[in-house]
Amino acid sequence: MLRLDGVTVRFGERTALEAVDLEVAEHETVCVLGPSGSGKSTLLRVVAGLQQADAGRVLLSGRDQSGVPPHRRGVGLMFQDHQLFPQRDVAGNVAFGPRMHGMNRAETERRVAELLELVGLPGAGRRAVTALSGGEQQRVALARALAPEPKLLMLDEPLGQLDRGLRERLVVELRALFRRLGTTVLAVTHDHGEAFALADRVVVMEGGRIAQTGTPLEVWQRPASPFVARFLGFDNITAATVHGDTAVTGWGKLTVPQGTPQGSILLLVRPGGVLLRTPGEGLRCTVEARTFRGGDASTVTVLLRPHQGPPLEAACTLRDAPEEGAEVGAVFDPCEVVALEGEDADGPVQRPAGPAQRPADRVPSR
Amino acid sequence: MDLAHREVAVDKEHDAAGRRTGRSGRGGLGGWARGGWGSWVRLGLMAGPVAFFAVFFGYPVAAIVGRGLREGGQWQLGRIGQVLSDPDILQVLWFTLWQAAASTALTLALALPGAYVFARFDFPGKRLLRAVVTVPFVLPTVVVGSAFLALAGRGGVLDAWWGVRLDTSVWAILLAHVFFNYAVVVRTVGGLWSQLDPRQEEAARVLGAGRLAAWRRVTLPALAPSVAAAALIVFLFTFTSFGVIQVLGGPRYATLEVEIYRQTATLLDLPTAAVLTLVQFAAVAALLAVHAWSLRKRETALSLVPAEHTARRPSGAGQWALLCSVLGVMVLLTVAPLLVLMVRAFDGPEGWGLAFFRALGAQQQDSATFVVAPVEAIGNSLAYAAVATAIALVVGGLAAAALTRRAGRLVRGLDALLMLPLGTSAVTVGFGFLVALDEPPLDLRSSWILVPLAQALVGVPFVIRTMLPVLRAVDVRLREAAAVLGASPLRAWGEVDFPLVRRALLVAAGFAFTVSLGEFGATVFIARPDTPTLPVAVARMLGRAGESNYGQAMALSTILMLVCAGVLLALERVRTDGQGEL
Numbered sequence: 001m002l003r004l005d006g007v008t009v010r011f012g013e014r015t016a017l018e019a020v021d022l023e024v025a026e027h028e029t030v031c032v033l034g035p036s037g038s039g040k041s042t043l044l045r046v047v048a049g050l051q052q053a054d055a056g057r058v059l060l061s062g063r064d065q066s067g068v069p070p071h072r073r074g075v076g077l078m079f080q081d082h083q084l085f086p087q088r089d090v091a092g093n094v095a096f097g098p099r100m101h102g103m104n105r106a107e108t109e110r111r112v113a114e115l116l117e118l119v120g121l122p123g124a125g126r127r128a129v130t131a132l133s134g135g136e137q138q139r140v141a142l143a144r145a146l147a148p149e150p151k152l153l154m155l156d157e158p159l160g161q162l163d164r165g166l167r168e169r170l171v172v173e174l175r176a177l178f179r180r181l182g183t184t185v186l187a188v189t190h191d192h193g194e195a196f197a198l199a200d201r202v203v204v205m206e207g208g209r210i211a212q213t214g215t216p217l218e219v220w221q222r223p224a225s226p227f228v229a230r231f232l233g234f235d236n237i238t239a240a241t242v243h244g245d246t247a248v249t250g251w252g253k254l255t256v257p258q259g260t261p262q263g264s265i266l267l268l269v270r271p272g273g274v275l276l277r278t279p280g281e282g283l284r285c286t287v288e289a290r291t292f293r294g295g296d297a298s299t300v301t302v303l304l305r306p307h308q309g310p311p312l313e314a315a316c317t318l319r320d321a322p323e324e325g326a327e328v329g330a331v332f333d334p335c336e337v338v339a340l341e342g343e344d345a346d347g348p349v350q351r352p353a354g355p356a357q358r359p360a361d362r363v364p365s366r
Numbered sequence: 367m368d369l370a371h372r373e374v375a376v377d378k379e380h381d382a383a384g385r386r387t388g389r390s391g392r393g394g395l396g397g398w399a400r401g402g403w404g405s406w407v408r409l410g411l412m413a414g415p416v417a418f419f420a421v422f423f424g425y426p427v428a429a430i431v432g433r434g435l436r437e438g439g440q441w442q443l444g445r446i447g448q449v450l451s452d453p454d455i456l457q458v459l460w461f462t463l464w465q466a467a468a469s470t471a472l473t474l475a476l477a478l479p480g481a482y483v484f485a486r487f488d489f490p491g492k493r494l495l496r497a498v499v500t501v502p503f504v505l506p507t508v509v510v511g512s513a514f515l516a517l518a519g520r521g522g523v524l525d526a527w528w529g530v531r532l533d534t535s536v537w538a539i540l541l542a543h544v545f546f547n548y549a550v551v552v553r554t555v556g557g558l559w560s561q562l563d564p565r566q567e568e569a570a571r572v573l574g575a576g577r578l579a580a581w582r583r584v585t586l587p588a589l590a591p592s593v594a595a596a597a598l599i600v601f602l603f604t605f606t607s608f609g610v611i612q613v614l615g616g617p618r619y620a621t622l623e624v625e626i627y628r629q630t631a632t633l634l635d636l637p638t639a640a641v642l643t644l645v646q647f648a649a650v651a652a653l654l655a656v657h658a659w660s661l662r663k664r665e666t667a668l669s670l671v672p673a674e675h676t677a678r679r680p681s682g683a684g685q686w687a688l689l690c691s692v693l694g695v696m697v698l699l700t701v702a703p704l705l706v707l708m709v710r711a712f713d714g715p716e717g718w719g720l721a722f723f724r725a726l727g728a729q730q731q732d733s734a735t736f737v738v739a740p741v742e743a744i745g746n747s748l749a750y751a752a753v754a755t756a757i758a759l760v761v762g763g764l765a766a767a768a769l770t771r772r773a774g775r776l777v778r779g780l781d782a783l784l785m786l787p788l789g790t791s792a793v794t795v796g797f798g799f800l801v802a803l804d805e806p807p808l809d810l811r812s813s814w815i816l817v818p819l820a821q822a823l824v825g826v827p828f829v830i831r832t833m834l835p836v837l838r839a840v841d842v843r844l845r846e847a848a849a850v851l852g853a854s855p856l857r858a859w860g861e862v863d864f865p866l867v868r869r870a871l872l873v874a875a876g877f878a879f880t881v882s883l884g885e886f887g888a889t890v891f892i893a894r895p896d897t898p899t900l901p902v903a904v905a906r907m908l909g910r911a912g913e914s915n916y917g918q919a920m921a922l923s924t925i926l927m928l929v930c931a932g933v934l935l936a937l938e939r940v941r942t943d944g945q946g947e948l
Contacts, residue, residue: 050846070849071858083847087865096861100852148852 001026001184002047002152007056009042009208016042018208019056024152029178029185031199033192035231039208040188041080044154047186048077060151071100076150080157082141084129090116090140091125097148115143118177135166142174146183153178155187159194171197192232196220204228225342229268236274236313237340240267247337250309251283255334266340271301273336274314276322282331285312287322304330411768412780415826418761421808422819423787426798427643433801434640442637449641455625459645462621465536466605469543473600474593476695477548481556483692487685488677495693496552499700501931503549506884507609508901509923509930512908513703514542514614516710516920538614543607545699547600554596555589560677562588598657602650606789609886609901613908622646623887627793631891643794650789658782704927711920715913722921725914740922743903747883747926750814750899754821754882755875761822762829762874769830770837784830787823792887796820799892817899820888825878832877836870837863876937880930900926 002024009017016039024030032040045051047058049070058065065073076097084093091112098108116122119139124132129140138159145153158174159167175198178185189195195202196216204212204219204227212224223229226237240247240256241264247256249267256267275282285304288311293299300321304312312330322328435442449455484496502510518524518531518538525531562585570580608623615624622642629639680689714721726741769781787795799820804811810819840863848858886901893902900922907919 048846048850050849069854070846071852071854073850074852075850077847077850079843079847081843083841083843085844085847085862096848096853097851100848100857144851 001028001061002186003059004043004047005057005059007043007046007053007058009039009046009051010054015208017046017053020208020210022203022210024184024186026184027182028200029175029187029198030201030203031195032186032188032203032205033190033195033231034188034205035190038205040190040205041156043205044077044156044186044188047152047154048075049073074148074151076145076148076153078141078145078153078155078158080160082137084137084140084144086130088129089125090121090127090129090132093129093140094125094143094147096144101148111147115147118146119143120173134162135170138162138170146181152184152186155185157189158187160189160191167194174198204231222338223268223340226266226268226340227342229338229340234268234270236269236271238267238310240265242339251306251312251330251332252308254332254337256337256339257334260339266342268338268340269312269332270336270338271313271315273333274304274312275331275333276302276314276316276320277329277331279327279329281329283307283309283329285328285330287324287326287328290321290324292318304328306330408768411764415761415765415768415784416780419784419787422799423790423795423823426802427790427794429802430636430794430798431640431643434636434638445637446641446644449638450645455638455642458620458622458625461619462605465539465619465621466601466607469540469547469604470597470601472540473544473547473551474597476544476699477551478555478593479688479692480548480552480696481559483689484552484556485559486677487689488679489689495696497935499552499696500549501704501927501934502545502700503547505546505930506886506901506926507546507607508613508886508904509707509884509926510542510546510703511610511613512904512919512923513707514538514545514610515908517703517706519614536619539611539619541699542610542614543600543604545703546610547603548696548700550600550603551596554599555592558592559585559589595657598653602653602657602789605649605653606646606791608792612905623791623793626791627887630793630797639794643791646789646791651786654782654785654789707920707927708924711917711924714917722914722917725918726921740898740903740907740918743898743900743922744925746897747900750817750821751879751882753815753818754825755878757818757822758825758829758878758882759871759875762826762878763833763871765826766830766833766837769834781830785827788827792824792885793891795823796888796891799888814897816892817889818882820892821882821885822878823888824885825881828877828881829874832874833867833870836867840866873937876933880933883926883930
């Protein structure tokens with residue numbers, strides 16, 4: 001359906017996309033995930049034809065799109081802040097695409113009514129778009145993008161501006177809707193929860209490059225690089241020397257799963273894999289802070305200061321959470337230990353990209 | 367250039383627009399046209415306006431300067447030194463400068479309280495008063511001159527009641543300038559003031575600042591750039607003042623512009639006129655540069671809120687007294703001269719009536735200045751102004767479209783260049799037309815189109831200033847949304863941009879029309895004796911002795927004022943959502 005071959009985009013000195021290869025199959029929903037500045041939006045703009053690629057090709061249904069202007073590409077794009085036409089009412093916005101494609105009036109009206117029904121706003125056609133709530137605007141934008149029946153629907157931070165409850169509901173609705181319509185979808189977001197809930201396949205981007213591609217489960221279970229791990233919120237990363245099923249790390253010796261590469265590598269221990277015991281057992285730590293996360297599982301994130309090695313994060317239930325300042329012992333569950341590729345140049349992510357901006361003192365000591 | 371008054375507060379819109387759209391900081395995402403045919407389209411759009419300005423502004427001005435400063439194929443640059451050391455000329459320069467400075471100071475002193483009152487108080491009749499205050503702004507300078515003549519001149523109201531005559535004193539000039547530019551300050555400064563979030567001041571109060579300290583440390587710094595910009599514009603207008611001085615200045619007072627006219631038309635001393643033109647050119651270019659610089663400085667983030675939330679009803683005797691005194695000054699200053707003008711027009715030799723108006727319809731035998739009945743000037747003016755408006759809309763519209771994307775130095779340079787006609791001596795342009803456009807392929811000297819062309823020249827900057835902020839405020843991504851939905855670039859413009867700028871286009875047309883209607887400096891040179899425009903006819907009548915001529919001048923001015931006021935009120939209606947200021 002969609003194929004990108006070595007697409008590169010530069011803005012002056014800055015490289016927004018570097019040699020990106022990507023494929024989206026028919027009826028597939030692919031979510032591009034990355035921090036702001038990683039080139040996600042630029043990727044969509046290149047596919048839409050709103051941004052010229054400095055190198056590489058974009059193919060839609062096997063046809064090279066270079067030189068094809070946006071209005072002839074037959075893709076849909078839902079903008080981050082919707083970009084509804086302020087001077088038109090809801091129906092006027094949704095009818096825009098069909099009108100541009102020369103659909104006759106009666107058919108357009110039918111299509112508009114059908115789409116408004118589909119997005120859960122039946123009969124809202126005459127309302128002014130400026131009078132809509134954020135969620136309603138988002139629905140209208142979706143209806144407008146779907147109206148010309150694009151080959152490929154692209155969503156730029158589709159739920160970014162909505163509040164949490166609405167977002168979680170809409171993710172489910174969207175996924176069901178795309179399933180039902182068989183739409184091919186390419187979405188970008190910085191929220192991994194959103195991406196995992198929406199996508200068949202997730203593409204994690206780092207500084208204009210693709211860092212990892214896989215199903216949500218694959219990416220979650222086996223983050224390919226320290227960057228991906230940190231982006232997903234996993235900060236327990238350490239250098240390790242692996243011998244057989246034992247790794248020597250800053251936290252002492254720990255057992256690794258079978259098939260872990262040997263020698264000098266980086267290891268991630270997911271917070272769920274840091275088990276809290278009495279102080280005599282395992283690695284001795286002081287509880288530095290605990291953060292109640294809420295949610296159904298009543299999860300608490302506990303920040304530990306081990307007597308050796310870098311800080312550790314552990315996840316546990318509210319019932320089991322130790323008090324701040326308490327002494328505990330930490331043992332590691334081998335099933336939650338993951339080998340990472342590449343170097344850990346990063347501190348914790350979640351801040352503007354660009355290696356130059358990262359303070360050097362945040363590199364964890366080994 | 368005296369009629370150049372309306373540029374003004376649209377600049378304020380500039381920065382506000384930038385903030386409103388929340389221009390995305392992502393680099394270079396300007397559009398699919400990046401680097402491709404888009405820049406060629408922009409160049410093509412620019413070609414028309416640039417050619418227009420080259421042929422109808424640059425060439426005539428260069429021709430007249432050349433004629434003045436070249437002798438036998440040699441540049442006589444020594445003339446510059448000679449002229450600039452002439453004590454009479456130095457006197458003119460000095461007067462031009464100090465009257466502009468004094469006018470500016472006086473305007474600020476009288477208008478800033480007005481700006482405050484409009485920004486922070488809610489009172490009945492506010493909208494109407496806002497419109498009324500703006501009427502002088504679109505009035506032709508000749509009319510303003512005659513209004514002040516009617517108020518404070520020979521046989522004027524003040525003369526009749528108290529024996530006070532100001533038409534020979536500089537006070538009449540200063541007051542006329544205040545009258546003219548009051549709205550500039552009220553609208554630019556008041557517009558921003560009304561959008562400043564009062565909570566900023568409240569925050570300062572909570573942090574321990576007194577009422578005055580809070581104003582001085584929070585509001586004043588936010589206002590200062592717009593006060594400076596307004597002051598600069600008032601200075602520019604008064605520096606190049608022509609019509610007002612021509613009518614009120616008498617033989618004693620002359621600005622540069624008036625002196626250029628005298629040297630050119632009366633003394634036929636072209637070299638001196640050429641030097642003075644260059645001096646004015648340099649001064650205006652410097653002023654515009656400072657203006658552009660202060661505009662850029664103004665593009666700092668301010669905390670703006672919709673104006674309707676910031677105004678309150680005055681409470682307490684103190685606030686009411688302040689409001690009443692400010693409104694009193696406002697009415698006295700702006701409404702009184704207009705009223706007096708009308709009174710004089712109807713106050714005929716046989717008592718009240720339309721005697722002067724009827725006289726306008728009669729063929730005048732006694733003079734060579736009028737070969738047709740003055741009433742025909744109305745038709746001439748309307749026809750010329752309509753053609754000039756059409757030209758200004760096309761040229762200005764193209765330029766605004768090309769300048770929409772603020773890309774680089776070239777665009778900013780062109781932007782500034784297109785403003786130059788506002789400050790260049792209209793007299794020079796008019797005379798330059800006669801000198802330069804008299805041989806094939808551009809032999810237009812005997813063509814009627816000459817007048818609308820000259821008028822369009824001053825109309826274009828207003829069209830650009832009105833259209834540009836609105837065009838720039840249209841979010842690029844709206845266009846992109848249209849493109850992705852299948853609209854070709856042309857279609858996207860028609861479907862997205864046009865509905866949004868239609869209103870601005872109307873406003874621009876209104877300005878271009880009133881500016882053209884009131885244009886005097888250039889028209890006075892090129893209008894043929896048998897087809898005078900309204901301002902030219904008024905000036906000719908004022909130039910002749912006799913009660914009847916004077917009354918007819920007042921009558922004609924009244925007609926001109928009513929036409930301008932009508933256009934302005936129509937504009938106020940069009941602009942219901944507060945798009946653009948002025």
